[in-house]
Amino acid sequence: MSVREYDVIVVGAGPAGATAAFHLGAAGQRVLVLEKERLPRHKPCAGGVPTSVLRRFPVDFSPVVERAVRRVRFRFADGREVAADLPQGAVVTVRRDRFDHYLVSQARAEVRDDAPVADIRQDDTGVEAVLASGEAIRARYLILADGANSRLARRVGLRREIGSDLLWGLQWAPFFYAHPRVSFEWGVRNPLFLREFLRLFAWRTTYRAMALRAPFLVVLGALCCRKPEAHHDRASEP
Numbered sequence: 134m135s136v137r138e139y140d141v142i143v144v145g146a147g148p149a150g151a152t153a154a155f156h157l158g159a160a161g162q163r164v165l166v167l168e169k170e171r172l173p174r175h176k177p178c179a180g181g182v183p184t185s186v187l188r189r190f191p192v193d194f195s196p197v198v199e200r201a202v203r204r205v206r207f208r209f210a211d212g213r214e215v216a217a218d219l220p221q222g223a224v225v226t227v228r229r230d231r232f233d234h235y236l237v238s239q240a241r242a243e244v245r246d247d248a249p250v251a252d253i254r255q256d257d258t259g260v261e262a263v264l265a266s267g268e269a270i271r272a273r274y275l276i277l278a279d280g281a282n283s284r285l286a287r288r289v290g291l292r293r294e295i296g297s298d299l300l301w302g303l304q305w306a307p308f309f310y311a312h313p314r315v316s317f318e319w320g321v322r323n324p325l326f327l328r329e330f331l332r333l334f335a336w337r338t339t340y341r342a343m344a345l346r347a348p349f350l351v352v353l354g355a356l357c358c359r360k361p362e363a364h365h366d367r368a369s370e371p
């Protein structure tokens with residue numbers, strides 16, 4: 134087992150991990166990014182990015198920008214639609230395989246792909262990422278950026294199931310309230326949009342709660358459906 138030392142290990146080379154690596158590298162930290170997939174990796178995503186986000190990086194993103202978005206339209210299952218024109222140049226689309234890879238390659242960091250982290254160990258002097266291969270890599274700090282369904286966060290006790298639904302809901306809240314057009318045209322003035330959001334949130338929470346309680350419900354169901362035992366009442370015997 135080899136042990137090497139960095140200031141920060143970042144697990145995951147998606148936009149979150151790449152952004153952390155970018156800023157830490159620019160601040161002079163020795164950064165290692167560990168990505169489980171081989172890069173560039175495919176990511177199912179609509180690929181819409183506000184250009185206000187891109188402007189936060191001193192990087193020319195034109196090599197990975199596909200299109201400018203002028204109008205967005207949301208269509209609900211029952212056929213209703215909400216549409217809005219966007220200010221010119223406000224949103225662009227990217228392909229996530231190219232965009233994510235480009236972003237992480239702009240970071241002043243060592244990037245290792247095909248390197249799934251299987252476990253994390255921590256002691257008083259730092260933290261250790263243990264790869265699936267058994268290799269252990271040490272750093273002073275470790276950032277988990279392994280996606281919305283981070284198994285590692287659960288493994289080290291940073292995430293509990295009950296809070297994750299709330300976090301999932303909250304991560305979309307800025308989308309509804311921060312952008313003035315969304316806030317006024319879809320969020321506040323048009324309650325339809327907010328209602329659909331709440332319905333989705335409620336569905337997900339209920340579904341996950343049911344999944345967690347499935348064994349309990351099966352036992353409960355079995356007990357309820359059991360035929361009542363014949364009750365022999367001696368007092369009523371002739």
Ligand SMILES: Cc1cc2nc3c(=O)[nH]c(=O)nc-3n(C[C@H](O)[C@H](O)[C@H](O)COP(=O)(O)OP(=O)(O)OC[C@H]3O[C@@H](n4cnc5c(N)ncnc54)[C@H](O)[C@@H]3O)c2cc1C
Pocket residue numbers: 144145146147148149150167168169170174176177178179180181182248249250251278279280281285
């Ligand atoms: C269908 C769909 C459409 C979407 N459309 C949009 C959109 O238009 N605009 C938008 O802004 N967002 C969109 N999103 C959301 C967007 O994809 C996420 O917000 C974004 O990917 C989160 O970035 P991240 O870096 O946190 O995680 P991710 O992009 O998921 O990156 C996590 C990385 O960690 C790696 N990893 C996981 N486990 C390990 C491990 N154990 N060891 C090492 N590496 C690991 C993964 O391989 C992955 O590369 C969409 C999502 C979906 C599902």
